[in-house]
Amino acid sequence: MTDPLQPRGGTLAVPTFLPDATRAGVRGVSSDDLRAVGVEGLVVNAFHLMRRPGARVMQGAGGVHRFMDWDGPILSDSGGFQVWSLIRQDPKRGVIRDNEVIFREPSTGEKWNLTPERVIQLQLQLGSDVLVCLDDCTDAEAPPEEQERSVERTVRWARRSREELDRQVAQRGIDAPRLFAVVQGGAIEHLRRQCAVELNAIGFDGYGFGGWPLAADGSLLVEPMRWVAETLPPSAPKHALGIGRPDHVVNAFALGYSIFDCALPTRDARHGRLYAFRPGGADRRPTPGADFYAAVRIHDPEYRVDHGPIEDGCDCVACTRHSRAYLHHLFKVGDHSAERLATLHNLRFYVRLFELLRR
Numbered sequence: 001m002t003d004p005l006q007p008r009g010g011t012l013a014v015p016t017f018l019p020d021a022t023r024a025g026v027r028g029v030s031s032d033d034l035r036a037v038g039v040e041g042l043v044v045n046a047f048h049l050m051r052r053p054g055a056r057v058m059q060g061a062g063g064v065h066r067f068m069d070w071d072g073p074i075l076s077d078s079g080g081f082q083v084w085s086l087i088r089q090d091p092k093r094g095v096i097r098d099n100e101v102i103f104r105e106p107s108t109g110e111k112w113n114l115t116p117e118r119v120i121q122l123q124l125q126l127g128s129d130v131l132v133c134l135d136d137c138t139d140a141e142a143p144p145e146e147q148e149r150s151v152e153r154t155v156r157w158a159r160r161s162r163e164e165l166d167r168q169v170a171q172r173g174i175d176a177p178r179l180f181a182v183v184q185g186g187a188i189e190h191l192r193r194q195c196a197v198e199l200n201a202i203g204f205d206g207y208g209f210g211g212w213p214l215a216a217d218g219s220l221l222v223e224p225m226r227w228v229a230e231t232l233p234p235s236a237p238k239h240a241l242g243i244g245r246p247d248h249v250v251n252a253f254a255l256g257y258s259i260f261d262c263a264l265p266t267r268d269a270r271h272g273r274l275y276a277f278r279p280g281g282a283d284r285r286p287t288p289g290a291d292f293y294a295a296v297r298i299h300d301p302e303y304r305v306d307h308g309p310i311e312d313g314c315d316c317v318a319c320t321r322h323s324r325a326y327l328h329h330l331f332k333v334g335d336h337s338a339e340r341l342a343t344l345h346n347l348r349f350y351v352r353l354f355e356l357l358r359r
């Protein structure tokens, strides 16, 4: 078992799941709700918060913790992944160069210039406890030249990020936040290993598995994840960025990853897709390949008259106080409390899953 992570905002037992509060909020639920279901830490996105409400507003609020009333640890993602996927969808939105990323706001034409240094400064303005270096993201399917360039930039940008954080901490005399780097290299073994070795030589508090995390068929990139985990020291915290699905989490945990974040459980909840342990599934630690959970599609007509809970044995507010029939009804009439209850149930499922993995 890996040692607990000690970010500035407190201790995180690992493995840990950090729900995505991308824009400083988990949609439809309050900080009290999150605490009540046992959530210990959150992930926000520095790139999105820079766009709206803007770094000045965040700073004026006294940082992201006070802004959103969350006193637990907060990890801020750099936004390298988001800016890459937005530019990939529409090349007119910007360009990724050797020393910077230029992004144009589609609605206003406003131009953002992201450098490794600027992204560290931005995350310091947010006051997050774990910072993530700007990286140059790729798709696992991208050609080798692109993967090579991505690794070269990612390592160079990580070094500049490390230097900038150390300089800022010394200048400001502040308690240093943790800094995570991101390993790129696509599905090419020697590049993934080279990137992990070079980042580890610079020295970071944790390492994210970067790039699009799934293969074209939706399966986990098991081999690339294994190369990275094997190359890094066993004690180095490993973050499976954007992963995910409960069975993917179990697989990645078995490979040595201990920090997870994903928008999936909250997004699925809003779409009425609720996770439930299969009978006996909540009693033992799931192993890779185990069929330990199922998804209840609460919109299905069969739940209209189902007066049982979403999951027998779940202690969340949705399961202890309400029935599947009630949730089905709330979704049907478009009542927003349906999304809140469903989100709390799915987050509670993840908290319980991670308690099993810690056993």
Ligand SMILES: [Zn+2]
Pocket (backbone or CB within 6 Å): 310, 311, 314, 315, 316, 317, 318, 319, 320, 344, 345, 346, 348
């Ligand atoms: Zn529940």
